[in-house]
Amino acid sequence: MLLLFTTLLSGCGALRLAYGQAPDLVYWWLDGHADFTDPQSERVRADLGRFFDWHRRTQLPDYAGLLSRAQAQLRSPEPVTPEGVCRWSDEIAARIQPMVDQALPMAAESVLQLAPWQLKHMAHKFDKVNAKFRDDYLQPDPAERLEAAVERTVDRTESLYGDIDDAQRERIARLVAASPFDPAVWLAERQQRQQDLLATLRTLKARQATVGEAQAALRALVAHVQRSPREAYREYDTRLRSYNCMVGAQVHNAMTPAQRQRAVERLKGWEDDLRALSTSR
Structure with missing residues (x-):
């Protein structure tokens, strides 16, 4: 999901190329964390191939439909409301669950094959990505x-609407400065x-868990990512989401008609890419 919506921001054409490489890109990301053995690599590559075959056939047409509806919203002269933005966010989030359901059986079998030394490798990898997070x-x-933070927000805005003017940039800077986003809070949650x-993977290994037990444990982890078990973070996340x-x-409401039209054209290009990808092999 992250790969898809990141490549969406790369522009028309780049999406088709990146999605075609997705099984390899995801494999190398996973291997960077787990350092797979040769037999594990063979299994993971096969699982990713099956997952993306399913995803291409069943999910991409739905994403294309979502982008089509988004274009209609952007064409409307009516102002966008915060409640409307949150509804779109909920729609995107709802599309994660089918992928979780499809991936969990494959993931459960793979994690049971991980050796203790691979879990140590994973811990070291987490240390590296956390260090990069601190730098960024x-x-x-x-x-x-x-x-x-302002530059990140400006870049994301311009990736959809095109170049923005000084007044629009100043508005973004004020909004970012007032944001409740706290990277230290987010890092602490990531580390937890x-x-x-x-801890879950070590427990599964020590108990010689079954595939069913591994699936249940991984599903619980996913649920905790979607809704943190830590009340203080849930309250923070609710405030941040609303903001x-x-x-x-x-x-959006500060964008000119030309900028909104640019956004419509970008969405249309992504929609066309997704429809083409969904019927290709």
């Missing part, structure tokens, strides 16, 4: 941190999820 999001100088994953929906509405 937790700059010691508050001014540099804010500047980086990483530890939960490692981000307001930001999305304000940013």
Whole structure:
């Protein structure tokens, strides 16, 4: 899912190329965390091939339909509301569950094959990605941190609407500065999820768990990602989500007709790519 919506921001044509490479890209990402043995690699590659065959046939047409409806919304002269943005967010989030259901049986068999040394490798990998997160999001100088956050938001905005003017950029800067987003809170939650994953995998290994038990354990982990078991983080996430929906509405409503038309054209290009991909082999 992350791969798909990241490549959507790369523009028309890039989506078709990236999606065609998706099984390899996801494999290398997973291998970077688990350091698969040759037999494990063979299994994971086969599972990813089956997953993306299913995803191409069954999910991409639905994504294309979602983008078609989004174009109609962007063409409307009516202002976008924060509640409307949150509804779109919910629609996208709902499309994660079918992928989870499809992937879990494959993932359960693979994680049971992981050796203790591979779990240590995973822990070291988490340390590396957390260090990169700190570099990207937790700059010691508050001014540099804010500047980086503004640039990320501007880049995402321009990837859809095209170039923005100084007044629009200043509006984004004010909204980002007032955001409740706290990278330290997010990092702490990420690290807790990483530890939960490692503890779960170690327990499954120690108990010589069945595939069914592994599926249930992984499903519980996914549920905790979707809704944190930690109340303080849930409250923070609710505040942040509400604020981000307001930001999305304000940013869109500040766009010119030409910028909105650019967004419609981008969505149409992505829709065409998805429809073409869904019927290709």
